[in-house]
Amino acid sequence: MPEQDLPYDSFLLVSFGGPEGPDDVMPFLENVLRGKNVPQERMLEVAEHYQQFGGVSPINEQNRQLITALREEFDRSGVELPIYWGNRNWDPLLPDTLQQMKEDGCKRAIAFFTSIFSSYSGCRQYRENIQAAQDQVGQGAPQVDKVRMGFNHPGFIETVVDEVSSAIEQLGVTTEEIMVLFTAHSIPMSMADHCDYVKQLNEASRLVAGAVDVTNWHLVYQSRSGPPQQPWLEPDVCDAIEHLDDSGKLKKLIIVPIGFVSDHMEVIYDLDDEAAALCEQRGIKMIRVATPGVSPKFVSMVRELVQERLGTPEKRRAVGELGPWHDVCPENCCQYKPQRPAARP
Incomplete structure (x- = not known):
């Protein structure tokens, strides 16, 4: 059966990742900034920000809470998909998660990115990360399709x-x-x-x-x-x-x-x-004000975006003038080639 015809059999939460202790901070930032034109002093400055909070980013714990809330929301709504979690920059890393999904027999996943505004770093780069993880896992790696951006849901x-x-x-x-x-x-x-x-x-x-x-x-x-x-x-x-x-x-x-x-x-x-x-x-x-986190309306939005891809409900809800965003990103969507600043004379 062609991949695009396979039924969805899993849900993947895709996020940025963050350190969970002082020893994690520099390796984490090296992952984040690898290949980017960021001055060394800026990396050390950001590292100090993390150390002021014990070297712990709040994002991983918030993702754990979101997974718990989504599991309850899925169960209430009859969404029978196991939930997995993979990060770009820190454990659990996407290649490890996709490897586990492969071993569990997952063939096709619906993904939600913890970024709901379109940009290279907020969408296309995550899709590239998933492709790189699939390449690393090799044959049998699950297909991953993301839900649409929810900025106006x-x-x-x-x-x-x-x-x-x-x-x-x-x-x-x-x-x-x-x-x-x-x-x-x-x-x-x-x-x-x-x-x-x-x-x-x-x-x-x-x-x-x-x-x-x-x-x-x-x-x-x-x-x-x-x-x-x-x-x-x-x-x-x-x-x-x-x-x-x-x-x-x-x-x-x-x-x-x-x-x-x-x-x-x-x-x-x-x-x-x-x-x-x-x-x-x-x-x-x-x-x-607080970020959405695990607020009930936000959690319900994620569930509804997943159900859109499952075929229920058929109506794609959005407010405002822009309408529901696309499900499948166009080929040229959110392209980015970093520009090096001109050398000083």
Whole structure:
């Protein structure tokens, strides 16, 4: 039987991975940055961020919690697929997971990536990682098909809306008095120019802001890691806070890490540490809302995206102007060739 006609027999959670102790940090970062034009001093700086938190990233534990929540959600909904988990950069690594799936007799899996905005690093690179893992496993490695991007699925948007609404209530002011900064991981402009990352982020931010009746909002970025000569998406979240405060437009601030579906080190360091310290220094009352994590609506969204590929339900839900994203990525989708900065004279 051709691979595309095989029934789905498993579910694969695909994620970034993170260190789970001090000794893991440098090997993990070497995996992340291998082949990338990132200065050594930047890698050491990021390593120090991890060490401030005991060398442990929150992402692996959050993925374990997501797997538990998905198992319960699948069981309630009659989705009879075993769940596997493979990471790009740290245990459990994708080649090991696909090898286990092969040994368990899995032939074709549905995958959910813990990145729901289109970019090279958030989609195409994961697909390349899966292909490399399949090549390593060899004959009999399972086929893997990913679900569509969920950036405008009501389950995601409503999850973020609930968190922002709660933050507004905590601040105890009207929406006219609030500034909302939606944040996402910055990427090189040469990557952003060949994907729909910014368009999708703007759409998701617009949908959330509209649902909570907030007009004072901006999309900003965080966690850039390239050399200073290389242009990346801007403005940086802390630069934006300073600029808005200097212009007298910032008293109450809500930061929404809309580009992340779970807490990464970038979220807890860049927002809960750096941005929070800046706001405290400037007398700005700030709330950072939670990432979706294992919120029920988000977990239900993942289950629904899986059921789409299984044929039930037939309706592909999405809100806003862009409609449901494609199931199968076009050949030229999210291409990226890193550009080396010009040598200084």
